[in-house]
Amino acid sequence: MVGVVRTDSPGPRKSPDAEFVAQTEALRHELFAHCYRMLGSAHDAEDLVQETYLRAWQALGSFERRSSMRTWLYRIATNACLNAVDAARRRALPMQLWPPSVPSDEPTERTDVPWLEPLPTYRIGGVSPEEAAIERESLRLAFVAMLQTLPPRQRALLLLRDVLRFTAAETAEILDTTTTAVNSGVRRAREQAIRAQPVSEPTEPERRRLLDRYVTAWEAKDVPAIVALFTEDAVWEMPPLAAWYRGAEHIGRHLADRCPVRPGQASLVPVEMNAQPAFATYTLEPDGSLRPAFLQVLDVSTEGIEHVYAFVDPSVFELLH
Template identity: 50%
Template sequence: MTDRPSNEDFLRQADPLRRELLAHCYRMLGSVHDAEDLVQETYLRAWRAYDGFEGRSSLRTWLYRIATTACLTALDSRSRRPLPTGLGAPASEATGPLVEGDEVPWLEPIPDGMVGAGAGDPATIVTSRDSIRLALIAALQHLPPRQRAVLILRDVLKWRAAEVAEVLDTTTVAVNSTLQRARAQLDEVSPSLDDPVEPLTAEQRAQLDRYVAAFQNYDVAGIVQLFTKDAVWEMPPFTGWYQGADNIGRLIVTNCPAKQPGDLRLMPIEANGQPAFGMYFRRGDVYEAFGLPVLTFTGSRVSHVAMFFDLGLFDTFGLPRTLSGASTRN
């Protein structure tokens, strides 16, 4: 008789799976903080139950089963996490009042480094840009939790129907039926998700430099030129969303506290496999954390910006809350 694996063996085998489990829980929940909590719960449950793990499935499959079950249980008592475009209201006019939806549990972005999207083998699905892009995470929020789990396991992680059935304790017939419904609903919500996410081109990187310069120089006309004609700007916790490059320009003029060159500073980061920034607003000699915009390109222009005003996200992304004026001057 062989000795059963020790808990040290469990940690040695399970720790390398932590980032992909975090990505899985994030896709399910739409919140980096909730995902971290559920990964911790997954490892605690697995640690306690490891003596009973008989190895009939791989440790990875077993951990995904625990994580998925934990996510489904959590979602029983939690509302979906939308972006403003997912609330069902029409686009807003830039000159209208801003309305905060503090009661809404908003979708959150996730740092690439937390889920390995910025490094590692590009062929690994759990670290691909496609699998965590903001549009996908937002679209998944429209699916009932069980449909969400099936679609993620089948279409994102590329598991076989039999493997998904094992994780969800159901039949392959039920998995295939659920997947069909989930795909149909996702196509209604966001038909463009089939478009692959490619690494930024040289022109797109040049546009990012222009984006930074335009905001830091308070060049609203230059900002408008960087957007596609029908670009969308949204900024939770405000419930409105704004469509059209000119409308976005009016929104900036009307509601952005910046009024002159030097009022804003941008620090580049990566979120959801996309370019993003920590944006700071000048108050006296100090730049204070202001917002965190995540950008989507269509061709050489910006087609979507999700500007997150939850300042706690600066901590999540390892960004300082303040910058000295001297350290940010060109």
Template identity: 50%
Template sequence: MNLEEEFAQHRAGLVAHCYRMLGSLHDAEDAVQDTYLRAWRGQAGFEQRSSIKTWLYRIATNVCLTFLQHSSRRVVPSALGAPGNDPDDLHPQALEVTWLEPFPDHLLGTDPATVVGDRQSLRLAVVAAMQHLPPRQRAVLILREVLTWPAAEVATLLDTTTAAVNSSLQRARAELARLRPAEEDLSEPDEPVRRHLLDQFSTAFESKDLAALEGLLTADTRWEMPPIPTWFSGRADVLRLLDAKLGPGPDRRVLVETSANGQPAFALYNRGKDEQYHAHSIKVLTLTKAGIAAVLAFHQPALFPAFGLPISRRSKETP
């Protein structure tokens, strides 16, 4: 296998690694391109004391750390303040905020072992919590917990001591435990309950069946809509939002199922005056055994191509 083939073999994992560090698919892909450029330029100095994979991840981590010196952490609306309760009083889109972005699952490839492990560490709640960590602490957590590198190897990469790496990891674990939901809250229901929840949500949302949606949402459900800073917490307020913002009538909208961050997701298309359906948002759902615990709706049509989806559709049935 030549170097180019080796690079291609590791691309999916590198993009996922950089996404965990940066919280943005666009930034992650740029970081991987920079990683490959640096690797090509430095291949003569590669002494094969480690594998090509380890070498690439070392370069990628340093690229991300350099990038994070000049950028703000990526956030979700609930990290910025208290929830709202008036759907007619939404704050305007905050385009100056560096928002967290979703990660399309199809980019992970098809290796079952890799996919299962990667998806757990890519869940939106986990990645959002990671963004609160200082960059070097974030790197330690990802290298030790996700890539399972030895502490000594991480210390060499970060030019520090093994003791400092272990201390940083303990602090990162404690902060992550404080910020992210408890592990049991992240466990999805088994099939066919999961399938039933998704089918019911899609049908109820498309038809604006608020009674059905009420039965699907948990009591403490959250609804967030970046780049809109206003977010809603609790079934009653979320239903009030949906009642105000979903237009009535048949065939007003269509949901196309996809997946992001190891979680079920839907792409929402709204019917326009031209009778075509236009990209509106990517909605990533957090499912629990009690129902739908959160919906993070990314109101960013520019994300659709990354999910392999068109910006517009001629009808509900055809792409």
């Protein structure tokens, strides 16, 4: 296809580069989230968004505006993701790879596994409550982890149709295929997607009280008080360590026997990751400095804390800046 950006309409016009920036910059956050969902890595997503904008700028002269700028950018971004994911192993969480661990065993680090990464929560304005709910659920770690189990093209189909709500025709244009192929492909993706059960979320005051109790218990390293906030079959996992635990009792034994944080040493700073409550956890060192220890992302329900993703790789703290 050959085309140019028209400049002969009446009235003042922005220069092509200024117009391109104005039209595309508002889409940067949602393109970033799309690339993150596709790859399970915030760092890789940032690289692919940059690649998307570079490719779009280089191809701007051939954009005929038969589709919207948004659809065109998603076509570039999705294909960049498919190329990237073809060359990489899927990212995962420990509980997707191994059975639960025994708390008495020493946890081992696995640097040979490409681990799923968390994502700082961002806000997109101008969306309906239904769209905001879909956005939150589609960023949760459990959903992103599930996506990584799907073949890359099915992953893209599920996201484009069910999360981003592109039509079958728009999705076919993005993936350079037919609407028939889109409809059959997304049906297979929906059949293969093992969705986590919806979380019954507490009210905001209830959630705040629960999280306040969690911070108090952690900063005192009061293991019984921490464990009391978990559901009976809660999960604790801590990539890049391979070990993970199911059940409040096993989690408590791990925290008491293996976690090096001492009473009065922890400092929890509230953040939000993947549209979930989270805490950047630091330890107070003898010289008075705070050392990044691990980043906790929580699944919270009306029954208590159901899942803690404790990312112990210090590089995840880079995502907070």
